Amino acid sequence: MTGTGGAEATVDTVTALLRARGERMTGPRRAVLSVLAADPGHLSADDVHLRVSARDPGVHRASVYRALDMLTELGVVQHVHTGRGVTTYHLIRGERPHLHAQCRVCGTVLDLPEDLLDTVAGVLARDHGFLLDAGHVALSGVCRCCDPVPPAAPATDTPEFTAIESQEE
Amino acid sequence: MTGTGGAEATVDTVTALLRARGERMTGPRRAVLSVLAADPGHLSADDVHLRVSARDPGVHRASVYRALDMLTELGVVQHVHTGRGVTTYHLIRGERPHLHAQCRVCGTVLDLPEDLLDTVAGVLARDHGFLLDAGHVALSGVCRCCDPVPPAAPATDTPEFTAIESQEE
DNA sequence: GTTGTTGCAAATTGTTTGCACTGGT
DNA sequence: ACCAGTGCAAACAATTTGCAACAAC
Numbered sequence: 001m002t003g004t005g006g007a008e009a010t011v012d013t014v015t016a017l018l019r020a021r022g023e024r025m026t027g028p029r030r031a032v033l034s035v036l037a038a039d040p041g042h043l044s045a046d047d048v049h050l051r052v053s054a055r056d057p058g059v060h061r062a063s064v065y066r067a068l069d070m071l072t073e074l075g076v077v078q079h080v081h082t083g084r085g086v087t088t089y090h091l092i093r094g095e096r097p098h099l100h101a102q103c104r105v106c107g108t109v110l111d112l113p114e115d116l117l118d119t120v121a122g123v124l125a126r127d128h129g130f131l132l133d134a135g136h137v138a139l140s141g142v143c144r145c146c147d148p149v150p151p152a153a154p155a156t157d158t159p160e161f162t163a164i165e166s167q168e169e
Numbered sequence: 170m171t172g173t174g175g176a177e178a179t180v181d182t183v184t185a186l187l188r189a190r191g192e193r194m195t196g197p198r199r200a201v202l203s204v205l206a207a208d209p210g211h212l213s214a215d216d217v218h219l220r221v222s223a224r225d226p227g228v229h230r231a232s233v234y235r236a237l238d239m240l241t242e243l244g245v246v247q248h249v250h251t252g253r254g255v256t257t258y259h260l261i262r263g264e265r266p267h268l269h270a271q272c273r274v275c276g277t278v279l280d281l282p283e284d285l286l287d288t289v290a291g292v293l294a295r296d297h298g299f300l301l302d303a304g305h306v307a308l309s310g311v312c313r314c315c316d317p318v319p320p321a322a323p324a325t326d327t328p329e330f331t332a333i334e335s336q337e338e
Numbered sequence: 339g340t341t342g343t344t345g346c347a348a349a350t351t352g353t354t355t356g357c358a359c360t361g362g363t
Numbered sequence: 364a365c366c367a368g369t370g371c372a373a374a375c376a377a378t379t380t381g382c383a384a385c386a387a388c
Binding site for chain 2: 081083084085101103104110112116117119120123124128129130131132133134136137138139140141142143144147
């Protein structure tokens with residue numbers, strides 16, 4: 001597994017960042033960090049807590065929240081607000097933060113190139129003096145797999161349509 | 170006041186819509202509807218409840234939620250998810266739903282023309298098979314008034330900068 | 339008189355906080 | 364040893380739900 005492989009470097013980096021602020025690298029923080037490093041996806045605080053618990057059941061949910069906050073403050077982690085109240089977290093790997101779109105049916109988060117909203121950001125800045133933080137909330141919509149009844153294709157009335165649907169809202 | 174003036178028509182329309190589904194026009198629904206009709210802004214469920222209570226203190230918060238849900242289902246009301254877990258509701262007045270951007274500092278919601286994201290929606294559809302519902306979440310950013318320390322303008326060090334800041338997140 | 343709706347209270351969900359104690363440095 | 368950080372439980376905010384009483388039709 002390449003999972004923890006890439007994490008160590010990050011732990012060192014973050015330790016330095018923390019030290020520079022008179023703060024400390026601790027078990028829970030290390031755990032959260034390596035969970036995030038091991039997963040390229042977008043994890044909710046609870047996802048993180050779950051995976052942290054697998055390694056170290058002693059870590060409390062509140063500590064996960066605090067660690068995520070701290071890591072966000074350090075600029076190591078980005079959080080994204082998705083449609084219905086679920087905040088997701090992920091390591092900032094590249095340089096510019098990317099954008100996100102979430103399917104409102106299955107909840108899947110799609111990563112998008114950061115420049116996608118550059119034009120829009122320009123318009124907002126020019127016309128409204130609004131500085132867009134494009135990656136901070138996920139765009140909402142329906143992904144290909146969940147697209148309900150595509151325009152005109154009356155062939156199947158498959159009942160398994162009401163399948164796993166996470167949170168319809 | 171033009172407040173309740175425009176509402177009556179809507180109440181009739183909605184009553185018809187409800188009847189068509191075997192449902193009923195009730196006090197709470199009427200109240201929620203006229204509160205929304207009287208306010209051009211974006212109200213949270215609690216805002217609505219507050220204003221409804223002013224007219225009729227008997228209406229329960231849960232009923233406000235249920236009424237808002239129902240009105241949304243009828244296509245009369247649109248709800249927008251904003252950054253930190255606050256859903257806002259407003260009457261759908263025109264034809265196409267407009268877009269929203271919210272200042273993450275003061276919470277103000279900015280209305281935007283619906284076509285602003287048309288190009289982006291096209292790209293998402295083409296490249297990712299993702300059907301964007303642009304108005305469903307508010308874009309996040311910082312509005313003109315809350316823009317913290319604009320690039321290079323070291324003139325004032327006004328202390329009233331730390332003013333009303335609703336929810337920094 | 340049905341049956342959809344409400345009010346209420348309690349349950350959920352996601353997150354934060356006060357505090358005594360533990361553990362980095 | 365000092366103080367940041369933790370675990371815990373309890374507070375919180377926003378929303379949902381089960382249910383008996385109620386009211387629109």
